[in-house]
């Protein structure tokens with residue numbers, strides 16, 4: 001199928017893109033790498049009347065580190081994240097996760113901003129933003145605002161972005177040298193959207209979690225920062241403690257049914273991931289029975 005007719009403009013600066021978005025209101029859609037928007041248009045799931053192409057805005061591309069903040073421009077492509085020494089050094093969780101996003105051809109075009117603005121609940125990068133305690137920078141006609149990742153994802157394909165706002169960048173705290181991470185997803189084939197996945201960032205000191213952030217995906221209508229992780233912080237983790245955290249997690253999940261899995265299967269898989277993650281981060285094979 002082909003997309004319905006639309007008008008098109010290539011933005012020459014962020015200010016120009018914002019002008020176009022303001023002028024065309026809800027009729028307009030931003031085009032970044034096009035790896036989600038164009039298939040949706042070709043399938044006629046979406047029919048924007050005006051496309052604002054931001055793909056040439058070099059100012060929105062790249063990874064920088066200043067002090068203890070890692071900034072990733074919205075147009076940084078998945079393939080760039082995979083190759084970035086800054087990401088490998090300061091947010092290796094993100095590098096591990098990006099390797100699971102689609103396939104090389106899609107990663108060569110798709111951008112981090114597009115992935116976050118798309119807000120697919122089965123997507124890897126939104127959950128990483130929760131685990132890494134990211135701040136999303138948005139710019140609109142009234143200026144810039146900073147949105148905590150935990151407040152950014154609002155539902156299936158829904159975010160806190162207003163129609164006339166652009167996602168400009170993502171800021172991540174540089175992870176301490178002794179921090180550790182875990183990433184795993186269950187998917188039918190490598191590169192498919194996950195059935196259930198977990199992106200976790202942790203600090204382990206003297207065999208206990210000093211910090212633990214668990215970002216689950218494909219367990220509801222948006223990524224989930226599991227509050228039940230709190231039960232595992234600063235305590236000696238025993239099988240009983242882990243079982244309690246697992247029950248608490250169960251209450252937090254609201255998995256959806258689709259052709260890939262039932263809600264019950266997703267709950268089961270999320271709990272398996274929790275157990276494997278904790279066992280791996282604490283290097284305690286005795287905690288893993290699944």
Ligand code: FAD
Nearest residue numbers: 030032033034035036037102110111113114115117123167
């Ligand atoms: P676009 O398609 O250009 O835009 C996506 C949406 O975000 C649009 O609504 C657009 O208006 C909006 N948008 C983009 N940039 C901005 C911005 N800066 N500010 C405001 N709004 C913006 N994704 C996964 O996460 N995991 C997968 O496993 C996966 N597998 C895929 C497999 C296939 C076969 C395909 C075709 C896609 C797959 N995707 C997957 C989706 C895709 O990889 C990502 O969603 C994509 O990278 C989004 O980035 P983009 O730059 O291409 O966004």
